Amino acid sequence: MFDRLEDLLRRYEEIMNELNEPTVTANQDRFRALMKEQSDLTPIVESYREYKKAKQDAEDSLFMLESESDEEMRELLKEEHSEAKKRIQELEQELKILLLPKDPNDDKNVIVEIRAGAGGDEAALFAAEMYRLYVKYAERNRWKVETVGVDEIGIGGMKEVSFMINGKGAYSKLKYESGVHRVQRVPETESGGRIHTSTITVAVMPEVEDVDVVIDDKDIRIDVMRASGNGGQCVNTTDSAVRLTHYPTGIVVYSQTEKSQLQNKAKAFALLRAKLYDIEQQKAHDAEAELRRSQIGTGDRSEKIRTYNFPQGRVTDHRIKLTLYKIDDIMNGDIDELLDSLIAADQAAKLLKMNTQ
Incomplete structure (x- = not known):
């Protein structure tokens, strides 16, 4: 799943780079196709970026916890680590749903x-x-x-x-x-x-x-x-x-x-x-x-x-x-x-x- 998410993130960044080119609107069909693909990928990319941040937050709080001796600070870091782990689980489920095959008719009238x-x-x-x-x-x-x-x-x-x-x-x-x-x-x-x-x-x-x-x-x-x-x-x-x-x-x-x-x-x-x-x-x-x-x-x-x-x-x-x-x-x-x-x-x-x- 995460290999696929990395591929989608790379593709999203490619699309954004192309959309920032001054000549992109010269071909309207291409422009519309890129905008549609960008719109479809945005919720997946946003959730994946948040997942990566939560993952980093969990690692950082754990790393700081190992060297922290102040009890009050340790309790705070434990709470941060617990919240980050909970958010990681929520985002994993969210990403699985976002990666489910989409009904091609869903956007239609x-x-x-x-x-x-x-x-x-x-x-x-x-x-x-x-x-x-x-x-x-x-x-x-x-x-x-x-x-x-x-x-x-x-x-x-x-x-x-x-x-x-x-x-x-x-x-x-x-x-x-x-x-x-x-x-x-x-x-x-x-x-x-x-x-x-x-x-x-x-x-x-x-x-x-x-x-x-x-x-x-x-x-x-x-x-x-x-x-x-x-x-x-x-x-x-x-x-x-x-x-x-x-x-x-x-x-x-x-x-x-x-x-x-x-x-x-x-x-x-x-x-x-x-x-x-x-x-x-x-x-x-x-x-x-x-x-x-x-x-x-x-x-x-x-x-x-x-x-x-x-x-x-x-x-x-x-x-x-x-x-x-x-x-x-x-x-x-x-x-x-x-x-x-x-x-x-x-x-x-x-x-x-x-x-x-």
Whole structure:
């Protein structure tokens, strides 16, 4: 590990020297590539430099302790040595995590698709609430949300909604949300006060470029029509809605939220590319069953990942057996504790796998 860290430190210093050259901006592609590499290496290099300093501090305090006779000073040096050793252990763990293979999609924007599952109107109402949860979470991170398509019901629910979240690192956080979300509560329409259980499915896909997924024109049918639905902010009333049908897979996507047909077409193609890329990713994961099992949040889309129990005010993530009693905060977009715990569990699983190889 430390040989690799030394190599990365040397590479970082090479990049910094090149970036300090006055002619570096002459080649913009090269300049951008260097800036990206420098940004990726910075957290590793900073932690490694701190590790080396802590290591030196531990050695210095031990060396001084051997020749020190004053008891008060010896106690101080022992404390310094103990603190340095503790920091060394913390930084070793931090460096192991930083050196884990990075998901190439982590920095990408995401496309999220929420569908109402079992539970009829109550499932559609919960789908709409989950849509608002993710919009509020995006706002907390100052990410931009663009709705692609929505199928609403009259009482404020959504049978289906797809939207894009544009923000650096959005996929690294939200990829853990894919799966089945279950809600347990008394619906407003329930006169007997009985608790109902409903489900929705969430799919989180990285936004992909044209070069990542090539779509042949002959495989696509494009239909233009007037937007359907109950109106409201998400639906326009001009003949600009776009539906794409992908013949090889049977996937149909629909975009209706923009007044411009070109904008809706661009959004529809972005959603289709994400879906096709996701299919390929799922195939790759299926082929590597062991890898799939070792990763938190990238499992089967039919997996029940979380339960939202309103009467008891709790949210339980079943993958990591975490229960939080703050359902109101979570439904208002405060999901950092959930996501941070999932990331930590994912990293721990990968470290364990790496250490046993």
